[in-house]
Amino acid sequence: MTNTPILEIEDLHAKVGDTPILRGIDLTINAGEVHAIMGPNGSGKSTLANVLAGREDYTVTGGSVRYRGKDLLDLSPEERAREGVFLAFQYPVEIPGVSNSYFLRTALNAVREHRGEDPIDAMDFLKLLKEKMKFVEMDPKFQNRAVNEGFSGGEKKRNEILQMAILEPTLAILDETDSGLDIDALRIVAEGVNALRTEDHAVLCVTHYQRLLNYLVPDHVHVLVDGRIARSGDKGLALELEEKGYAEFDRAASA
Amino acid sequence: MSSQMDHQAAQQASAALPPAPDNLREQALQEFASAGFPTTSLEDWKYTNLREIADANLPLAEDAAIDGATRERLAEAIGDGAGLAFVNGHSVEIAAKSADGARLATVAHCLEHEPERIAAALRATGVIERSSLVALNSAFLGAGAVIDVPDDTVVETPIHLVYAARVSAAAASHVRNLITVGRNSRVTVVEHYLGLDDSRYWTNTATDAVLGDGARLSHCKIQCESGQAHHTADISVVQGADSQLHSLSIALGSRLCRNDIRSFFSAPGGHCSLDGLYMVDGQQHVDHHTSVDHAAPHCSSTELYKGILGGSATGVFNGKVLVRNQGQQTDAHQLNKNLLLSDAATINTKPQLEIFADDVKCSHGATTGRLDEDAIFFLRARAIDEPAARRLLTRAFANEIVGRIDVAGLRERVEETVDARLAAMIGSEENK
Numbered sequence: 011m012t013n014t015p016i017l018e019i020e021d022l023h024a025k026v027g028d029t030p031i032l033r034g035i036d037l038t039i040n041a042g043e044v045h046a047i048m049g050p051n052g053s054g055k056s057t058l059a060n061v062l063a064g065r066e067d068y069t070v071t072g073g074s075v076r077y078r079g080k081d082l083l084d085l086s087p088e089e090r091a092r093e094g095v096f097l098a099f100q101y102p103v104e105i106p107g108v109s110n111s112y113f114l115r116t117a118l119n120a121v122r123e124h125r126g127e128d129p130i131d132a133m134d135f136l137k138l139l140k141e142k143m144k145f146v147e148m149d150p151k152f153q154n155r156a157v158n159e160g161f162s163g164g165e166k167k168r169n170e171i172l173q174m175a176i177l178e179p180t181l182a183i184l185d186e187t188d189s190g191l192d193i194d195a196l197r198i199v200a201e202g203v204n205a206l207r208t209e210d211h212a213v214l215c216v217t218h219y220q221r222l223l224n225y226l227v228p229d230h231v232h233v234l235v236d237g238r239i240a241r242s243g244d245k246g247l248a249l250e251l252e253e254k255g256y257a258e259f260d261r262a263a264s265a
Numbered sequence: 266m267s268s269q270m271d272h273q274a275a276q277q278a279s280a281a282l283p284p285a286p287d288n289l290r291e292q293a294l295q296e297f298a299s300a301g302f303p304t305t306s307l308e309d310w311k312y313t314n315l316r317e318i319a320d321a322n323l324p325l326a327e328d329a330a331i332d333g334a335t336r337e338r339l340a341e342a343i344g345d346g347a348g349l350a351f352v353n354g355h356s357v358e359i360a361a362k363s364a365d366g367a368r369l370a371t372v373a374h375c376l377e378h379e380p381e382r383i384a385a386a387l388r389a390t391g392v393i394e395r396s397s398l399v400a401l402n403s404a405f406l407g408a409g410a411v412i413d414v415p416d417d418t419v420v421e422t423p424i425h426l427v428y429a430a431r432v433s434a435a436a437a438s439h440v441r442n443l444i445t446v447g448r449n450s451r452v453t454v455v456e457h458y459l460g461l462d463d464s465r466y467w468t469n470t471a472t473d474a475v476l477g478d479g480a481r482l483s484h485c486k487i488q489c490e491s492g493q494a495h496h497t498a499d500i501s502v503v504q505g506a507d508s509q510l511h512s513l514s515i516a517l518g519s520r521l522c523r524n525d526i527r528s529f530f531s532a533p534g535g536h537c538s539l540d541g542l543y544m545v546d547g548q549q550h551v552d553h554h555t556s557v558d559h560a561a562p563h564c565s566s567t568e569l570y571k572g573i574l575g576g577s578a579t580g581v582f583n584g585k586v587l588v589r590n591q592g593q594q595t596d597a598h599q600l601n602k603n604l605l606l607s608d609a610a611t612i613n614t615k616p617q618l619e620i621f622a623d624d625v626k627c628s629h630g631a632t633t634g635r636l637d638e639d640a641i642f643f644l645r646a647r648a649i650d651e652p653a654a655r656r657l658l659t660r661a662f663a664n665e666i667v668g669r670i671d672v673a674g675l676r677e678r679v680e681e682t683v684d685a686r687l688a689a690m691i692g693s694e695e696n697k
């Protein structure tokens with residue numbers, strides 16, 4: 011694999027209100043790599059994911075993020091998405107009154123327009139949707155249901171993977187997409203991610219458990235504690251954490 | 266018409282019209298003379314002030330010249346349905362399908378040739394207490410439509426009544442629609458109110474509907490009056506045993522709009538669903554007062570009214586449900602949801618439950634809020650820009666009501682109108 015960086019985070023600081031949450035993050039993800047971020051609850055994993063996606067509740071107070079050489083922090087959330095950044099939400103939002111298929115087509119067309127492509131033909135879209143729904147093993151009836159409305163936790167997560175499969179992002183950020191999933195769903199998430207495991211994609215996978223990593227072997231594992239990366243390693247680190255938990259880091263953080 | 270002098274003027278104007286059955290005009294004038302215009306001192310009119318029209322002493326609107334473009338708009342509203350069209354309350358000949366099964370005529374025609382059709386409908390709705398504006402409307406009876414559906418008849422073609430307005434000087438028109446649906450019969454009636462320009466006028470409309478046992482009426486009213494207009498409406502429906510009313514009110518236009526929608530269950534087993542969507546901004550004011558009278562047992566009513574308010578607009582929703590002693594096993598549910606697009610927009614929403622029976626299921630709820638910022642971020646994170654995300658969510662909010670229009674072709678047209686209105690409302694919020 012080449013070493014073209016997709017994402018370069020340097021000394022990133024961010025706060026919510028007056029509370030600093032990210033306190034100096036350094037992380038580089040190269041094309042073709044899958045990175046896992048683990049860490050105790052409240053350590054800032056979702057904050058990092060959301061800052062990368064452009065959520066305005068967080069204020070970046072220092073550092074820089076470059077995405078394919080561009081200043082990511084300078085872009086609006088929609089520009090980031092159009093440039094190929096995708097966040098699979100830890101808590102996907104329900105959108106009553108908007109059908110899943112309309113939503114997906116609108117999103118896809120926004121990306122296509124940005125790339126200078128024509129809107130997708132209605133028939134071609136239905137074909138694509140059918141194929142991708144089959145891939146994530148979702149019942150076709152979900153295409154006409156309102157986005158996430160009344161979906162179970164697992165169905166919402168599958169729906170996130172469906173969106174990812176349709177938008178084919180360059181950088182996918184998964185925020186605990188594995189939480190609360192049964193083995194079947196885990197396998198689907200892993201397959202969705204593995205499909206992006208090519209030269210021109212990269213994945214940042216936030217997870218609390220090692221479970222997903224059995225299906226999805228990460229190239230690098232980082233432990234986030236108290237807004238900083240406390241340790242990095244290979245997949246062996248995930249196994250070690252599974253065994254020992256985060257106690258060691260809690261002590262380090264509170265010391 | 267607020268003073269004694271004006272009353273005389275009204276009397277003269279009313280007397281100049283063709284005679285109506287049962288001394289209707291004279292009695293109605295009397296009634297209006299003693300009540301006067303509703304004022305904000307009345308509980309039901311606390312938030313809606315009619316002083317401007319009460320003081321204006323408006324003459325009756327005159328016939329306007331009809332050009333080709335106007336004719337096209339009227340025909341477009343009727344679409345491929347049956348119907349009648351009026352400009353300033355005066356009937357305009359328009360080619361339309363016939364409403365097979367139903368007898369459709371203008372009020373003017375019936376006054377002259379079949380006054381008993383008018384008398385019968387008005388006698389039936391006499392059980393419902395209405396505002397003095399309806400009395401004033403009766404005094405000036407002349408514009409409008411009479412629809413009679415005999416027993417055991419399904420009228421497949423929707424009937425559109427189009428009331429367009431364009432005046433050269435401020436004027437009033439009083440529109441009356443009288444609908445009688447026979448036993449086990451079914452009909453769809455759509456009332457359109459269209460401002461053809463931005464002139465100032467007052468439309469005071471009243472609809473009386475009588476549903477026989479097992480009858481079904483789907484009634485849809487679409488109000489797109491001029492932004493300078495006042496629009497007052499009273500829809501009163503008497504429901505027979507096991508009858509069904511679906512009423513849908515879409516209010517987009519006029520500077521002031523008041524809709525009273527009333528259903529009276531005269532026999533067991535009836536159902537009504539009352540739905541509405543109002544979208545107002547700028548200085549607009551919109552008021553829906555609904556009233557469901559459960560005077561018979563085993564009847565059910567559901568209400569869903571949704572409002573989108575921007576600018577300095579004001580909205581009112583008052584949902585009255587009366588369950589009388591004999592209204593056992595009533596099932597009545599009511600919900601009012603409002604979406605505020607600006608800080609200055611306000612809504613007054615109030616359920617008014619008066620329950621005298623003990624075995625009833627009643628619920629009510631009201632919500633008022635802004636667009637969900639988490640949903641906006643979610644859409645933006647899926648490449649949809651912020652204005653588009655706001656439009657999408659607002660449209661979805663409105664579509665819950667628009668989606669209930671079950672008239673072929675009409676839903677799509679209303680969707681377009683609502684979309685255009687939305688784009689304008691969201692656009693004006695962004696430019697502030």
Ligand SMILES: Nc1ncnc2c1ncn2[C@@H]1O[C@H](COP(=O)(O)OP(=O)(O)O)[C@@H](O)[C@H]1O
Nearest residue numbers: 026031049050051052053054055056057058067
């Ligand atoms: N929008 C917010 N408002 C207030 N506090 C927040 C917000 N988002 C996160 N936090 C706080 O920041 C810390 C990190 O949260 P988060 O990034 O969600 O952690 P993780 O995903 O690792 O569990 C927590 O203490 C949390 O309470």
Ligand SMILES: [Mg+2]
Nearest residue numbers: 055056100186
């Ligand atoms: Mg989290």
